[in-house]
Amino acid sequence: MPFPSGRIVLVWLMVSLAVLASAGPVQAQAADRRFIVGASVGNQAATRQRLETVDFELFQEQGTFNSQYKISSDWIFDGGGSMRFWRRAGLGVFVSTFRTTSTATTEAQVPHPHFFGLPRVASGTASSLKRRELAVHVQGQYWLPVRNWLLLTGFYGPTFFRVKQDQVAGIQTAEEFPFEQVVMVGHSAVTASKTAIGYNIGFEATFFNLGDASEPDTILDRLGLAFQLRYSRGTSPVQLKGSDQPALELGGLHVMGGIRVGF
Amino acid sequence: MRTFAPATVGATMLALVLFQAVPTLQEPSGPVQLAATGGFEIRQLDGLVDRMRRNGDLRAVRTENDPLLPGRSHERLAQYHLGVRIFGADISRQTDRGITISIFGTLHTEISVNTTPTLDADEALAAVEEQFDGHMVSEIRPDLMVLRHPTTGVYHLAYRTRGWSSDGLMSCFVDAHTGALLWEYNNLMTQDAVLPCADCTVGQGLGVQGDRKKISARRTAGTFRAQDGLRPSSIVTYDMRGNWSRTWDFVNGLTTIFDSDLAADSDNNWQDGANVDAHTGAGWTYDYLYHRFGRRGLNGNNGRILSIVHPVSRFDLYNVPPVIQRLFHLNAFFCDCIPEGLVVYGEGLPPGIRLTTGQSVTFFSGGFDIVVHELAHGVTHFSSQLISRNESGALNEAFSDIVAVGAEFFMANSGRHPVEKPDYLIGEDVVKPGGLRNLANPSALGDPDHYSVRFTGDEDRGGVHTNALIAGHAFYLAIEGGTNRTSSLSVTGVGAANRAKIEQVFFRAFTQLLPADATFLTARIATIQSARDLFGAGSAAEQAVTAAWTAVGVE
Secondary structure (H helix, E strand, C coil): CCHHHHHHHHHHHHHHHHHHHHHCCCCCHHCCCCCCEEEEEEEEEEEEEEEEEEEEEEEEEEEEEEEEEEEECCEEEEEEEEEEECCCCEEEEEEEEEEEEEEEEEEEECCCCCCCCCCCCEEEEEEEEEEEEEEEEEEEEEEEEEECCCEEEEEEEEEEEEEEEEEEEEEEEEEECCCCCCCCEEEEEEEEEEEEEEEEEEEEECCCCCCCCCCCCCHHHEEEEEEEEEEEEEEECCCCEEECCCEEEEEEEEEEEEEEEEE | CCEEECCCHHHHHHHHHHHCCCEEEECCCEEEEEEEEEEEHHHHHHHHHHHHHHCCCCCEEEEEECCCCEEEEEEEEEEEEEEEEEEEEEEEEEEEEEEEEEEEEECCCCCCCCCCCCCCCHHHHHHHHHCCCEECCCCCCCCCCCCEEECCCCCEEEEEEEECCCCCEEEEEEECCCCCCEEEEEEEEEEEECCCCEEEEEEECCCCCCEEEEEEEEEEECCCCCCCCEEECCCCECCCCCCCHHHHHHCCCCCCCCCCHEHHHHHHEEEHHHHHHHHHHHHHHHHHHHHHHHCCCCCCCCCEEEECCCCHHHHHHHCCCCCHHHHHHHEEECCCCCCEEEEEEECCCCCCCCCCCCCCCCCCCCHHHHHHHHHHHHHHHHHCCCCHHHHHHHHHHHHHHHHHHHHHHHHHHHCCCCCCCCEEEEECCCCCCCCEEEEHHHHHHHHCCHHHHCCCCCHHHHHHHHHHHHHHHHHHHHHHHCCCCCCCCECCCCCHHEEEEEEEEEHHHHHHHCCCCCCHHHHHHHHHHHHHHHHHCCCHHHHHHHHHHHHHHCC
């Protein structure tokens, strides 16, 4: 269901202010860190079904085909940094990229070359349809140093998506007399490129002090391992000529692990 | 020089077979009609056919696999006398994996004729041109044949050629010794009023009735031409643009037509209803023959299907010779004046002018049943070659009516052309009101519905168009059931849902089983045999066909 982007930003600001207002004293060491940068890799769990309908003209008559897409989970790469600017309140910006290749099942009603109102059904699959999502997640954060070696961070904020989605724009069919059957032999695809604003919400657990605690200034002391759960979501309208299509659903549940460097 | 040979067939043996056991439809003298469908007699007759074939007295014309019954094949053999073909004498033999199932045919047994011609073909052609009141089709070379004169019963060695007279396309037989014109008959199969690639495209057009339909055309040099390149047969429609003299020359073999004569449209949105209906109707007929009977085009081998539209201008009605008026205004006809045959669709009458019956006549291609009827004559021409006179001629016309009705129902019931209202009327969309024939109730338009009231005069080649209704009505009764008005006999039809069975029974019998000189009685036996072959002995189809023929007095 589409979420108005203006409302997202407003909600994000209000939540951020609330987080800031509730910020309390920070524990030593962990609380001393003001900057954290890192990179993660994980999985965007987002199995989505998508049905597109496209109309076309053939043999003096309107035909139509439906493409059923299944966008599957795939790897996601994420990187960025956070800054604690006041007490436990922080601000983070992370950029993630998600790429996957999907297959669409296409079923077409193909007009008959000789008769009006006598369409034939053809079905086929369109493979190698790519989706690329580039997302910038801006986060208002709440830093909670539970232990000297454990930092929990909760976050919420807007996500700015840019998506490129290959779509089945046309089908190629082969047929011959008596024209009772039609075979789908190929398809043409176009790449739709759209931007959208959504949101992201989640938490991260970061484990520091991987090295010797008595040697606090080693690089290992600054390194941390992070586990993050993030949910981001956005929608973007996509419209091919002569088509009836739902908006693209973007993002998903991100389950990631990565490294962090704290300063 | 071979002279004056007596009959060469095993006459004694043949007579033995014919008169002892085989159900024959024997005329008092002359040719023998054969109709054997089983038992001892068929084995004897089968042996006789084999012997005659070995002797060269029967020669294979063609053998076709049965598209409706796998394993069955139909062999058509023509009878020869001392190497010369006998007109109207042929045998059709149905086999099932080599076992003979049925034999129908006409054989001549007492031939006595000198088979060495005195005249050669050119001399014969010159002789007939002197006596014939019309134009000979010069491209058709005369065939040497043995003719049994239908009136005198005397056998002659004759050349057969064809020519146009005021009565139509005549088959002429001229004595090969004396050059005398022996006999002529009108071989024009008509629909008479009382008086398939890279450049393939799909356009649309409006028919004569204003119905919208798709039209298969080819794009050539920036224009769209009525050439169907999507079906296996090349279906072409020529628009003579009212040039009747050129049309006349073409059907007489005096000129040719070119691609520039093809019906054409500049934007593939066709507005000439006569062109649209002729072209689409030919394609639809191909579809019906293919889907219902497995037949590939008129000749069964995807031969070209050629139609001619606008052979004359409507408004030249009073400026053309009577023969042109009758043929090109008030007629549609199949003509074998070129090897693949062609159909010419009449132009009808100008607005406001009516027949003496008060009926108006529009473009003949505007009636889908008329289109199918004429093209079905092409099927007959390439299969049984039913001779277009007397009972065989009536069967020829009946077959065309039956196929026309079947195609109408097929198109409507399959959703291909929902505008079409199927019925048992012929020509009702062209000759209004009333149409030309009514298979459901022949007497409503003055045609016989029973053999006992058949037309026995000489007009219309022995009443081929009117007596056709006897067989056509039997077809109707076999499907729909009902009571014959003359005999008061009731028939239980197979029902409209099973109409395809009766269509197949008749089509198969008329194209595969019947000989060229068939009679109504032969047609009865052949259709019953066809029903047994297709649907089993005692089947509802066989019972309906049997009862229907009995109801119309053919038994």
